[in-house]
Amino acid sequence: MTEPSAGPSIDPPSRPIGRIAVCDVAPVVEHGERPAKSVIGEEFEVTATVFREGHDAVGAAVVLTDPDGQEHRVPMTRVNAGLDAWSATVSADRAGRWTYRVEGWSDPYGTWHHDAVINVEAGVDVELMLEEGARVLERAGAEVVRGKEQDAVVTRAVAGLRETGWAPEARLGAGISAEVRAELRERPLREHVTASAEHPWLVERERALYGAWYELFPRSEGARYDESTGRWRSGTLATAARRLDAVREMGFDVVYLTPIHPIGRVNRKGRNNSLRAEPHDPGSPYAIGSSDGGHDALHPDLGTFDDFDAFVAHARRLGLEVALDLALNCAPDHPWVAAHPEWFTTRADGSIAYAENPPKKYQDIYPLNFDNDPEGLYAEIRRIVRVWLAHGVTIFRVDNPHTKPLRLWERLIADVAAEHPDVIWLAEAFTRPPMMHALAKVGFQQSCTYYAWRHTRDELAEYGAELAGPAAAYMRPTFWPTTHDILTPFMQRGGPAAWKMRAALAATLSPSYGIYAGYELMERVARPGAEEQIDNEKYEYKDRRWAEHDAAGDTLAPYLSRINEIRRAHPALHRLRNLRFHHADDQHVLVFSKARRVYDRDDVIVVVANLEPDRTRDTWIHLDMATLGLGFRDHFVAHDLITGEHWNWSEHNFVRLGPATEPVHIIHVRPEGITGPR
Amino acid sequence: MTEPSAGPSIDPPSRPIGRIAVCDVAPVVEHGERPAKSVIGEEFEVTATVFREGHDAVGAAVVLTDPDGQEHRVPMTRVNAGLDAWSATVSADRAGRWTYRVEGWSDPYGTWHHDAVINVEAGVDVELMLEEGARVLERAGAEVVRGKEQDAVVTRAVAGLRETGWAPEARLGAGISAEVRAELRERPLREHVTASAEHPWLVERERALYGAWYELFPRSEGARYDESTGRWRSGTLATAARRLDAVREMGFDVVYLTPIHPIGRVNRKGRNNSLRAEPHDPGSPYAIGSSDGGHDALHPDLGTFDDFDAFVAHARRLGLEVALDLALNCAPDHPWVAAHPEWFTTRADGSIAYAENPPKKYQDIYPLNFDNDPEGLYAEIRRIVRVWLAHGVTIFRVDNPHTKPLRLWERLIADVAAEHPDVIWLAEAFTRPPMMHALAKVGFQQSCTYYAWRHTRDELAEYGAELAGPAAAYMRPTFWPTTHDILTPFMQRGGPAAWKMRAALAATLSPSYGIYAGYELMERVARPGAEEQIDNEKYEYKDRRWAEHDAAGDTLAPYLSRINEIRRAHPALHRLRNLRFHHADDQHVLVFSKARRVYDRDDVIVVVANLEPDRTRDTWIHLDMATLGLGFRDHFVAHDLITGEHWNWSEHNFVRLGPATEPVHIIHVRPEGITGPR
Secondary structure (H helix, E strand, O other): OOOOOOOOOOOOOOOOOOOOEEEEEEOOEHHHOEOEEEEOOOOEEEEEEEEOOOOOOEEEEEEEEOOOOOEEEEEOEEEEHHHOEEEEEEOOOOOEEEEEEEEEEEOHHHHHHHHHHHHHHHOOOHHHHHHHHHHHHHHHHHHOOOOHHHHHHHHHHHHHHOOOOOOHHHHHHHHOOHHHHHHHHHOOOOEEEEEOOOEEEEEEOHHHOOEEEEEEOOOOOOOEEEOOOOEEEOOOHHHHHHHHHHHHHOOOOEEEEOOOOOEOOOOOOOHHHOOOOOOOOOOOOOOEOEOOEOOOOOOHHHOOHHHHHHHHHHHHHHOOEEEEEEOOEEOOOOHHHHHOHHHOOEOOOOOEOOEEEOOEEEOOOEEOOOOOOHHHHHHHHHHHHHHHHHOOOOEEEEEOHHHOOHHHHHHHHHHHHHHOOOOEEEEEOOOOHHHHHHHHHHOOOEEEOOHHHOOOHHHHHHHHHHHHOHHHHOOOEEEOOOOOOOOOHHHHHOOHHHHHHHHHHHHHHOOEEEEEOOHHHOOOOEOOOOOOEOOOOOOOOOOOOHHHHHHHOOOOHHHHHHHHHHHHHOHHHHOOOOOEEEEEOOOOEEEEEEEEEEOOEEEEEEEEEEOOOOOOEEEEEEOOHHHHOOOOOOEEEEEEOOOOOEEEEOOEEEEEEOOOOOOEEEEEEEEEEEEOOO | OOOOOOOOOOOOOOOOOOOOEEEEEEOOEHHHOEOEEEEOOOOEEEEEEEEOOOOOOEEEEEEEEOOOOOEEEEEOEEEEHHHOEEEEEEOOOOOEEEEEEEEEEEOHHHHHHHHHHHHHHHOOOHHHHHHHHHHHHHHHHHHOOOOHHHHHHHHHHHHHHOOOOOOHHHHHHHHHOHHHHHHHHHOOOOEEEEEOOOEEEEEEOHHHOOEEEEEEOOOOOOOEEEOOOOEEEOOOHHHHHHHHHHHHHOOOOEEEEOOOOOEOOOOOOOHHHOOOOOOOOOOOOOOEOEOOEOOOOOOHHHOOHHHHHHHHHHHHHHOOEEEEEEOOEEOOOOHHHHHOHHHOOEOOOOOEOOEEEOOEEEOOOEEOOOOOOHHHHHHHHHHHHHHHHHOOOOEEEEEOHHHOOHHHHHHHHHHHHHHOOOOEEEEEOOOOHHHHHHHHHOOOOEEEOOHHHOOOHHHHHHHHHHHHOHHHHOOOEEEOOOOOOOOOHHHHHOOHHHHHHHHHHHHHHOOEEEEEOOHHHOOOOEOOOOOOEOOOOOOOOOOOOHHHHHHHOOOOHHHHHHHHHHHHHOHHHHOOOOOEEEEEOOOOEEEEEEEEEEOOEEEEEEEEEEOOOOOOEEEEEEOOHHHHOOOOOOEEEEEEOOOOOEEEEOOEEEEEEOOOOOOEEEEEEEEEEEEOOO
């Protein structure tokens, strides 16, 4: 035998177990160190494992505490008795810092109900059981605050249980009627109430989850090539503002502007990313800063702050929010370089380090060093953000946030939220999953995703399920089929059906999605060797001659308008966590649904997409009817919101998808058309 | 656009993100509210996600803090670059409350190494790269404490990098030699060191994980039926002590005694659980308490405390620990009932509530009520536990802990540990998974399991993988093929091959296992309608006439002895987290392995079992050679530790398993027999 050693005493754990076990509360992000998130009105499940020793019944509720400290109680339902699993659907009616906890308790009424039904039927201890029921309900009446009518329900039950003139079954019936049970579920008699830890929950405005974005380069909108001089005239904020009406007409919610600051002249990049710029090449707007100013200045070609204010005002009038690019890197002639060399990295030879990915160098950009003077640099970044907030920017699209410290973003987003709680930050990070998730956890409301590189049914279903699963408690995806940096081989070779399909999928799989100007025109010629546009707008002006295309009708603008119109009309598409996948026999056909109850109306959308619309596909699809809120033998009218066609659908349906027909069905389940088995 | 609302400010999260991201540390139990556990010398993996912004290299280590506050640093290895996943194998060399944390840091040497190799080869900034390497290594020499020889390694590297007479490749080589890299891995230059939270880790003695138990009813050992009087003479602690030699000879480590206290006379159960006892029926030892005393007393038939002390002393001499049953319920005539009616539940009619499972009642037992006088009852329980500790009991097998409050166990186990840190508690809970896991989390060192009801290959592999997975950080299973309460239909119908197989599997799948007296004799007749023994020892004496069976040789004792001998000799079988399953073509054949490195020797065991040994099975098995520490084309000598046979084995092997031969192979991979491809 091992002799007891003189070991140290065992300290009690940091949080003793409660009288009732309340475990595995979810969602909880990073052990509660970061908040779970939702937007106003966004439903999600709070789950927990709740149990006690022995055979007595337990109950559970989620207690939501709003930003004023008011508590809101939501009863939980036991969804798996064998695993003691409980669940409730909750949501918040306003933004702010909420918290929630789960309370578990011993339920004397439930215990008695269970035992009394068995014993009275078996004739065991009948009188005793009925009297014990009366006493439990007396306690329930005395100890829990109820309205007058609610009280009468309990009092009647007590009287019935003691009505010795009645048969035992009738007396028992008085104690366990549906009315009594409902009252005791709503206002239970609770013993040994035990609470979980209080978990942080951040509620944000709906645009944090749901919105359609349109990206444009302001200098291109209204830019004109002068044949006589052979030179370009830059677009301005004033000319770009004229484009906003079309953006709004297409139904977008957010207009996102690439950087609008002065562009470096030192080592400026030329057309198609060439190392030498020609004299009149405008350079990349991401190489920020020159003698004209830095991140707090406007490029002189674009106009003045008055023009910017007018641009924002026009956008607001149209109901558009303005999102600005925040690209924290500098051209070699950015004012910070001379004023604050300590904000950059000095190499062994005394030079300032360029951005590089060895052995490649990006000579037009100096990355910032956030460690030499963290407080000084932070104050300056905070200042420039304030400049744009003061001019009406409500959203920042942060360029490459994953190359800057996470703690910078955590601090900046929190500091800004203290003054402007409705500001939204989009993380434009395309990197390894842990960083993408961490950026969302430290505060970014929106996250770029791998959507552009997910094409097959398995890829899309797996990725969609991942994003709509536990990660949805802190990360909100945005789906972009292309950007000014991304033109995948799929889009390069895809025809109009492919471009429609990828936009429609982005817009329906994800409540937030975005389009880069020129998507309407299916611009799809890549620079050889790169997966981005040839003659990329990053390095030159682009006059897209919108009016000519609109007149010719060779544009997807009407299709995008229809997609955005459908999104607006259907609340089911404003959510992520409701995404569910269904089966299709053809492996290139993706089927998914979203359902959402708004007041007493169920909005149910089914999307069916041909993922390889180079050829028309005929296939059977198989709907999980329960997921749609239907019985498995129900029939319903399937209303295709793209074409306006109607079909009679049930569990198994035949579909035919583009290019010969539309490549995507967006089906509204018409509630008036639902019929049961015939 | 939504106008910003006057929402509340967003408080910073409770634990700001670090300069380096250190996330997903595992194992962490209940958000760190309960400790992760191991026994002394038990290896396990600590894993974490560690990364930083940008492209610079990071490093990571686990820091173990022993009970005296001394820190021990274990470098981590990046096991998945795409997921930034790091891992290290750790263990503790002594018992007590340890903690661990993960530290991540920026690694300037690693960053330089990566860039320098690429740039020097590409001829980019060669002189600058070499000088920067020299400076990084100068810092590494100046900032990190090293021994003289270690320092010379660094100094030589710096000199080599600056040796302008050498070719660039040679200078680079001086900076990135294996010697320099090993030194920098062991004693890295670290920037921005960021630590995770400190996680609790409880290290216990080896018996908490590993041991073979033998259960007996002391009153049966030495009991004799007197034909002349027609009455039984009870066995005593003195006669039971004589059985200990055989128990030890079979190789067991723990002798577990069912309750040894006075047994209630009121409502005593008779033979085969009949409601009326005959005058001389001894009653169930679980109906504790009578006028002879309660949980702190010995049944007068068994002897005195001197006899108990002598029993314990004899067990110790044999190297056996004594485990006592702690069954916290009372016969109606237990002294507590009169002295402390508040420790029980009084019903509406004034009676004390029996144990019941409506409509069934257990009239010989009153359950305790832990809520009326929690402090008073706790003090009394603490007192009776002290009584048995003072008499040399080192292990408590707790009967039905899941019918008592979790907080009772958390408090009791911690309080006892403060005085006797080596005491072990086994939770005899057969209930829903959440309670079984919670009992382990609040302190039980050992947990009964569903093993008795897991028979098929899928059941055993799934359950084994579950227990050896993340749950192994807090729950330690014990496998019992039968107990005095459990005799499954499989065991009822199984012949000797089945009884051998189920014991051998229990003993090799789980480092802790147990046998109930009579297993040697394959006692397998059930009481009709019950899954337990007929003429159950719970209600009567049982004279098993060991000497006669030993003489006749109709006992499994030699087999059990061999199993226990194999367990002792093979450290691989002392562990749980090393359990790995392999494939067999026959679905009724289970194959698993356990490997463990002790000093510089690998102990590798492969077990192959016929799960339905009603007929002999021939099949191919397929070993995952890497799991065994072998190359996939290696051959080795497979030494069957049951029969002593040797075979030449490789990845694919043919086996034949009982009843015509032994039903289970326990194979030792003979290290001297391993040969590579031929």
